[in-house]
Amino acid sequence: MKPKRLRMTAKRRETLIGLFFMAPFLVGTLLCFAFPTISSFLLSFGSTDTQAAGFHIQLTGLENYTRAFFSDTSFVPYLLDSIQDMLIKTPLILVFSLLIAIMLSKTMHFKGFFRVVALLPFLLGNGQVLRQMMREGIDTKILSLGDGTLISPEMLAYMGQDFFTAIDGLFSIIVTVLWSCGVQVLLFLAAIQSISPALYESAHIDGANEYEAFWKITLPMVLPVLLLNAVYTIINSFTDSTNPLLDYIKTWAVTKADHGFAAAMGWIYFLFILFFIGLVVLVIQRGIRKTQGVRR
Amino acid sequence: MTKALAGTRPVLQKSARAVPRLILYLLLFGVSFVFVYPFLYMVSRSLMTNEDLNNFMVVWLPRTLHFQNYATAAKLMNFARGFRNSLLVTLVATLGQLISCSMAGYGLARYRFRGRTLCFFVVILAMIIPTQTIIVPLYLLYAKLGWLNTFLPLIVPAFLGYGLKGALFIFIFRQFYSGLPKELEEASQIDGCGFLRTYAYIVFPVARSAYMVVLVLALVWHWSNYFEPSIFVSKADLGLLSSGLNNISNALTLSADTLETVYDINDNNALNNAVVMAGTFMTVSPLIVMFAFLQRKFIQGMERTGLTGE
Incomplete structure (x- = not known):
């Protein structure tokens, strides 16, 4: 620190340097975040004039919100669909990615191969590429009873149609879930590898088996990453490019140019996301606080 | 699943580790299959002619490599x-x-x-x-x-x-x-x-x-x-x-x-x-x-x- 040359207190200097590093972000916050967020919020309580030239909001109160819930026939079903989808998939994604990460963290043959393969969903599984693959019905094709290779057709006939569709549906969900695990596996893997092997050794000397070590060491140690992953997974599930509700909002915003209504739907959606994320953060934070005594 | 996680502690005997090891590899290859499949599917499909696509006998290998698709x-x-x-x-x-x-x-x-x-x-x-x-x-x-x-x-x-x-x-x-x-x-x-x-x-x-x-x-x-x-x-x-x-x-x-x-x-x-x-x-x-x-x-x-x- 050289307070003499710059003639200011250390504290002021720190603030200035801090603001220097934050400068691009602060400009960005004004331009790309605060302005659009606030005006979108206002917009949700009104409507724009039909001429695109100006940005005049005519306030109409809660009309857009009541319309979304009570008059619009598609919004609520889409919303419930996305919530249901999230509720089913998020726990599965977290469990699967933790298990895969644990398996990948073991010393074994073909380690490099498995790790690269585990990253494939991350490369292929987003945006337009995933869309095209889904259009091909890839999620139902990977594991399917339909072609008769897994279980013979006679067996299938014996077990009946209901069983068949149930199993195929289950397979499809598992495949989709596995394919959504890319980033989460990476984060878990990073977390697991930073756990000191000494912890496991001492637990083992005290007579703990693998199962106990998982619950007493691995899980508490990865809880902070579990939190990050849970939040990421929820956001991802809600803002995925294949999400029909977002397409619906986009249609209203772009094609039909009813900006107020689109904004209102967007905000309702955001509140739901916030609610679920808040819930997850609360639960996991409590878990973290509980285990803190054990960890430190 | 938890069984597969066992068997990496060096203290265990080698024979006791073999079975969990096997399960671990099986699971990993299973998961890898799910991950690699769409990729292979994409590559193989991209080289098929129209006839190959509609021919149910052709599952993986196209009869001719149809680079025209590209x-x-x-x-x-x-x-x-x-x-x-x-x-x-x-x-x-x-x-x-x-x-x-x-x-x-x-x-x-x-x-x-x-x-x-x-x-x-x-x-x-x-x-x-x-x-x-x-x-x-x-x-x-x-x-x-x-x-x-x-x-x-x-x-x-x-x-x-x-x-x-x-x-x-x-x-x-x-x-x-x-x-x-x-x-x-x-x-x-x-x-x-x-x-x-x-x-x-x-x-x-x-x-x-x-x-x-x-x-x-x-x-x-x-x-x-x-x-x-x-x-x-x-x-x-x-x-x-x-x-x-x-x-x-x-x-x-x-x-x-x-x-x-x-x-x-x-x-x-x-x-x-x-x-x-x-x-x-x-x-x-x-x-x-x-x-x-x-x-x-x-x-x-x-x-x-x-x-x-x-």
Whole structure:
């Protein structure tokens, strides 16, 4: 620190340097975040004039919100669909990615191969590429009873149609879930590898088996990453490019140019996301606080 | 599952470890199968003729390698143009995010200034609010600035710490820098380095792994991003690869006449799902090449980012 040359207190200097590093972000916050967020919020309580030239909001109160819930026939079903989808998939994604990460963290043959393969969903599984693959019905094709290779057709006939569709549906969900695990596996893997092997050794000397070590060491140690992953997974599930509700909002915003209504739907959606994320953060934070005594 | 996790403790006898080991490999190969399958499917399909697609005897190996699909796909996507545009946007936007997000993350992690908590809160909020919620005012803003139908809406926010998942990157950098020991920087400052030189010579080299992680994530996400470009950039000359890919599947529904006039394709059988798969493969192949080069460093970096909240 050289307070003499710059003639200011250390504290002021720190603030200035801090603001220097934050400068691009602060400009960005004004331009790309605060302005659009606030005006979108206002917009949700009104409507724009039909001429695109100006940005005049005519306030109409809660009309857009009541319309979304009570008059619009598609919004609520889409919303419930996305919530249901999230509720089913998020726990599965977290469990699967933790298990895969644990398996990948073991010393074994073909380690490099498995790790690269585990990253494939991350490369292929987003945006337009995933869309095209889904259009091909890839999620139902990977594991399917339909072609008769897994279980013979006679067996299938014996077990009946209901069983068949149930199993195929289950397979499809598992495949989709596995394919959504890319980033989460990476984060878990990073977390697991930073756990000191000494912890496991001492637990083992005290007579703990693998199962106990998982619950007493691995899980508490990865809880902070579990939190990050849970939040990421929820956001991802809600803002995925294949999400029909977002397409619906986009249609209203772009094609039909009813900006107020689109904004209102967007905000309702955001509140739901916030609610679920808040819930997850609360639960996991409590878990973290509980285990803190054990960890430190 | 838990059985498979057993058997890595060196204390166990070798014979006792064999069975869990086997289960572990079986599970891993099972998972790998699910991950590799779509990739192989894509490659194999992309080389099939129309007859192969409809022939149920042909499952994996096309009877002839029909490279014509790639030519058709390239024509429909306007591959050369899309590749050039995508490369430009991806590289510039990624560079922007590397600079701005690492700066913001460093500022948040190292300096205690007024409003720091508020800034961090904004980062979290920006991570959570879907782009779709604020896309309309953004559109109107960019329209007012005259940025529509240019690459500016995709590039400028990236230099300002926003853009595609910018807040997440700030978060990653912040977590990483908070985990770094402060002593290195203090030592360099005592030796007379200003904060900029400290950042350039001390912090940056140490933080390389975090940069690596964000680099790969940003490259992949920008490359396959579709939503923002589809809204802000509608001019054909500025088409990206991701929108080109969309062209192919849209072209599947076009009539033969339109195909001939617009794309100069006069073979009715030329257009099918094999072409879509060829286009998809062409879109992801640059990513795969990039990843083949960066893979090792990326995974090492992932392990060191301190995202683990130690």
